[in-house]
Amino acid sequence: MKNFQIIKALSSSSAVSNISKEKEAMFIAGGTNLVDLMKKNVVAPDKLVDITGLDLKKIEFLTGKVSIGALAKNSQVAEDASIKEKHPLLALALAAGASQQIRHMATVGGNMLQKTRCSYFYNTDMPCNKRTPKSGCGAIGGSNRMHAIFGASDSCIAVHPSDMCVALAALDATVLVEGPKGKRQIKFTDFHRLPGNTPEKDNTLENKELITSVEIPDNNFTKNVHYLKVRDRTSYAFALVSVAAALDIKNNVINDVRLAMGGVAHKPWRLTEAEEFLKGKTVSEEIFKKAADLSMKGAKAYGGNDFKLTLGPNAITEALTIAASK
Known part of the structure; x- marks a missing residue:
């Protein structure tokens, strides 16, 4: 792991401003995936912007929807009594993910942004178009037991690893983000990308955008x-x-x-x-x-x-x- 600078953001706008100043900068919250990637030199940021102090941890039941802050912990959401009552599918999916210790650290926004667990992506000695564009896909013709059966391409057959995201896609969630160009909303089903010819692009976030919350509309799926x-x-x-x-x-x-x-x-x-x-x-x-x-x-x-x-x-x-x- 190379040396890096870390700074603590005091607001969403300052977080976006700080990360926009350097090309090789990344946000960090729970770090349950990012730190692993840094240890293996899959990613090597010069600067980390710590967003754990931002006011993005709330679960709020509003008119016609629930808003879940991007920094809400997976365990917090899974164990929330109102989530269990009104959106039990989300609670079940979160409870199925990782270990209890990781759920206590992992955040909703980080869960959405986690990288594939494809062994070729994590092994820097092997070809991987997602890690190093144009280097090839080792999984095609290689070890691909965990890999995709839908939406794959000649460039990548990796799968997204999240359980939470499967439930959010089913529940017609919306992602709220903030970036250098301001705030916007993204349909959850449009948030993650298929690999196509650019498997290094996991999602439709624009450069230096920060996830601030996820909203789920009210529904009748409670039983x-x-x-x-x-x-x-x-x-x-x-x-x-x-x-x-x-x-x-x-x-x-x-x-x-x-x-x-x-x-x-x-x-x-x-x-x-x-x-x-x-x-x-x-x-x-x-x-x-x-x-x-x-x-x-x-x-x-x-x-x-x-x-x-x-x-x-x-x-x-x-x-x-x-x-x-x-």
Whole structure:
């Protein structure tokens, strides 16, 4: 790890101002991912702007929505009684992520910005277009058991590792940011990018923008929800496949539905076609299986992750079945 300067920001505007002054500067909050990347020389900033003192930790229930500050800890959000009551899918997804100790340090904004856990990205001796553009993708033709089956490209087949983000994508969240050009809002489903020819660009943040909060609109998904995470071990492991399922059921008919997957793409993968198919249908295992098969349209595996083509629809069916049974 190279030497670096660290300064403490006193406001969002001063944080943006400080980071804008240098090309190789980054924000740091919990540091649960960034410090690992610095230790492995995957990233090497000259300056870190510490934003932990900013007033961005609140969870506020406003008219028609909840606002969650970017510096709210994952554990704080997961354990909040009102979040559990009004947005239980988010609480379940957060509780499935990492270890309890990491959840006590990790922030909502940092969770959104965490990098892929692809072994080629972390190994600076191996080719990786995400780490070093135009160097190649070692995972294509290499070890790719954890990798994408949707939205990949010839440049990158890595997946986004977050559990929280899968739930936020399903819940139609909005990201609020502040940068040198002012404030703006980004639909959560537009926040993360597919790799295309520029896999080094993880998201649609503009240069030096700071995430200030995330907003979730009110909904009726307070009962029939489930977050299913299929992984190699039951603690502190990233998803092979995960599914966020939320159903609004009235008289055994699906009035509304949200469905998203994790562990399968460079971003949380929203299953909008399956959602539209399920609306108005009577709850049944058969209809859930049909929705699951529909969800796998366009899926492509790369050898080591061929099993995800079977695991994916099975996980969707199971998540929907469990959600409907609550």
